[in-house]
Amino acid sequence: xxxxxxxxxxxxxxxxxxxxxxxxxxxxxxxxxxxxxxxxxxxxxxxxxxxxxxxxxxxxxxxxxxxxxxxxxxxxxxxxxxxxxxxxxxxxxxxxxxxxxxxxxxxxxxxxxxxxxxxxxxxxxxxxxxxxxxxxxxxxxxxxxxxxxxxxxxxxxxxxxxxxxxxxxxxxxxxxxxxxxxxxxxxxxxxxx
Numbered sequence: 001x002x003x004x005x006x007x008x009x010x011x012x013x014x015x016x017x018x019x020x021x022x023x024x025x026x027x028x029x030x031x032x033x034x035x036x037x038x039x040x041x042x043x044x045x046x047x048x049x050x051x052x053x054x055x056x057x058x059x060x061x062x063x064x065x066x067x068x069x070x071x072x073x074x075x076x077x078x079x080x081x082x083x084x085x086x087x088x089x090x091x092x093x094x095x096x097x098x099x100x101x102x103x104x105x106x107x108x109x110x111x112x113x114x115x116x117x118x119x120x121x122x123x124x125x126x127x128x129x130x131x132x133x134x135x136x137x138x139x140x141x142x143x144x145x146x147x148x149x150x151x152x153x154x155x156x157x158x159x160x161x162x163x164x165x166x167x168x169x170x171x172x173x174x175x176x177x178x179x180x181x182x183x184x185x186x187x188x189x190x191x192x193x
Contacts, residue, residue: 033173036056037055037056038054038181039054039055040053040184049190050192056075057073057074057181070085082161085158087156089152089154089155099147124187130148132147143160143175144182154191160178
């Protein structure tokens with residue numbers, strides 16, 4: 001009798017080991033993202049600038065300002081917006097004030113929440129433009145700000161936002177995709193003289 005119980009026990013354990021596969025829990029996942037095809041179109045407005053935008057985006061005038069050359073570049077598929085504003089420079093003091101305001105708009109609200117703020121210079125001598133790109137790392141409302149100027153007459157500023165509260169790790173693939181297109185837009189930027 002003892003042998004038969006032992007045999008049944010060993011056979012039962014053998015069946016369990018052979019019948020069960022290793023269980024590996026699935027990692028957390030996010031919804032699948034369908035990225036649009038990358039095509040660029042050049043926009044030409046009545047404003048003193050022109051640049052390329054992705055065909056999946058939409059340039060909309062910002063109507064809540066009395067300034068005529070303020071726009072929102074909307075990315076409807078990703079629920080995101082690049083806020084764009086243009087200011088005509090009247091004097092060197094205006095340029096200093098505008099660059100200082102751009103700096104404050106990046107650092108003042110985001111300094112405590114950002115893990116790091118990386119500044120990258122924009123300089124294109126063939127087009128006569130300079131500027132700065134601010135990459136904000138960490139839990140900030142905006143991961144990207146920039147300004148472009150000719151240091152004489154024109155100042156153009158941009159600030160990127162997702163339109164709803166997001167988790168940084170869940171939107172990072174989307175942001176990386178859009179960021180490539182924003183950098184391409186900045187590279188295609190020209191002031192009209």
